[in-house]
Amino acid sequence: MGVKSKNGKLIKFTTLNGILLQSVYAGYNSSPRLLDGETVKIKDFDGLISLETFNKNQKIIKGDMRELTPSDDELYPLKHTLICSKCGKPIRASAPRTGSGKKSPRYHCCEKGHGSIGVAEMHQLFVDYIREITPNDGTIKLFKEIVKRTAAKKLGDTNKELSKCRVEITNIDSKLNSALDALLEGKIDQKEKARYTDALMIKRNELDQKILELEKTQRISESTIEYVCNFIAKPAKLWLDSDLESRQAFQTTMFPNGLHFDVKERKFGTDDLSPLYSVICNKKESDSDSNSSMVGQVGIEPALYP
Numbered sequence: 001m002g003v004k005s006k007n008g009k010l011i012k013f014t015t016l017n018g019i020l021l022q023s024v025y026a027g028y029n030s031s032p033r034l035l036d037g038e039t040v041k042i043k044d045f046d047g048l049i050s051l052e053t054f055n056k057n058q059k060i061i062k063g064d065m066r067e068l069t070p071s072d073d074e075l076y077p078l079k080h081t082l083i084c085s086k087c088g089k090p091i092r093a094s095a096p097r098t099g100s101g102k103k104s105p106r107y108h109c110c111e112k113g114h115g116s117i118g119v120a121e122m123h124q125l126f127v128d129y130i131r132e133i134t135p136n137d138g139t140i141k142l143f144k145e146i147v148k149r150t151a152a153k154k155l156g157d158t159n160k161e162l163s164k165c166r167v168e169i170t171n172i173d174s175k176l177n178s179a180l181d182a183l184l185e186g187k188i189d190q191k192e193k194a195r196y197t198d199a200l201m202i203k204r205n206e207l208d209q210k211i212l213e214l215e216k217t218q219r220i221s222e223s224t225i226e227y228v229c230n231f232i233a234k235p236a237k238l239w240l241d242s243d244l245e246s247r248q249a250f251q252t253t254m255f256p257n258g259l260h261f262d263v264k265e266r267k268f269g270t271d272d273l274s275p276l277y278s279v280i281c282n283k284k285e286s287d288s289d290s291n292s293s294m295v296g297q298v299g300i301e302p303a304l305y306p
């Protein structure tokens with residue numbers, strides 16, 4: 001996927017392996033004090049992958065493939081996305097037995113005569129379709145530039161705000177110190193000191209919270225943007241490589257209201273793409289739209305894939 005390390009080089013296999021072995025990415029801690037394989041949920045962090053995916057990865061790393069037969073849902077990743085264009089009902093999935101007794105997993109509409117299609121063919125058609133709506137290199141470059149500039153502006157504001165908070169904390173700390181000095185020198189008593197410092201401590205805690213929030217924003221770095229843009233640039237490849245959860249999340253992002261498909265004609269609907277995505281996509285339709293002064297300038301390049 002072109003993920004690079006801090007020094008800009010592609011990450012090594014050992015690094016990747018190290019990452020895959022760490023349950024923290026699933027939002028769980030494992031410690032030597034715990035039983036082998038036992039994990040503890042991390043408070044306030046849900047992880048980047050599901051525990052299910054993490055456990056699956058451990059099996060693959062150990063070479064244990066026995067339990068890796070896909071679940072029913074995994075066989076039909078498009079199940080909750082596809083809609084029959086003839087009747088508007090969700091397209092179902094099932095695996096009827098063929099004449100020879102073998103299972104044949106298929107997508108179909110439950111209305112009679114609306115057709116059915118094997119999963120392999122359907123998935124191929126879907127991948128071909130998302131390749132077709134993939135933005136060209138020029139558009140992605142432009143999009144990246146806009147996102148980076150917006151983020152840089154936001155980062156500048158965040159940094160200003162952060163240093164303001166830190167100065168305030170330093171001020172509070174020096175006030176707290178003078179209060180302690182005053183107490184030690186007998187200028188004020190314990191009660192007076194508490195009254196003065198309690199309010200300061202509350203303010204200090206608030207600032208600490210604010211700093212944590214701002215630091216989160218600060219972490220949205222250029223590499224994060226790069227990663228997100230890669231996602232937009234290679235949807236077909238990512239869809240093929242993803243697990244069920246990511247596929248479904250991705251499908252919902254691209255087709256928030258489902259994707260219409262004419263099972264008989266093997267044709268996708270053209271108006272289902274999310275507006276967010278279609279803005280940066282060079283849909284083929286826009287090419288024929290001679291009234292648009294914007295798209296006329298931009299060539300539609302065929303997407304290239306490995």
Ligand SMILES: [Zn+2]
Pocket residue numbers: 084085086087088089109110111114
């Ligand atoms: Zn139908």
